[in-house]
Amino acid sequence: MYLQYRPGMYQFLEKLADKFELVLFNTASLAFTEAIVAQIKEDAPNNRNYFSYVLGKEHCSVDENNQEIKNLAFFTND
Secondary structure, three states: OOOOOOOOOHHHHHHHHHHEEEEOOOOOOHHHHHHHHHHHHOEEEEEEEEEEEOOHHEEEEEEEOOOOEEEEHHHHOO
């Protein structure tokens, strides 16, 4: 898989991951999203995994207009 990273992406992720729990939420399939995360980790300094959670299309809901939405209710304990 070929990915082109934005300049400064790893420095940005380093600073955020030291202070916050990072979640990658994508509307692509979970398998595809996890492959992206694996590549980011492989290319990262010190092979660091920046993301605590990886969510994909399977975690989305469908609204009344039949559009997929990233449902943050996934993070509630209800």
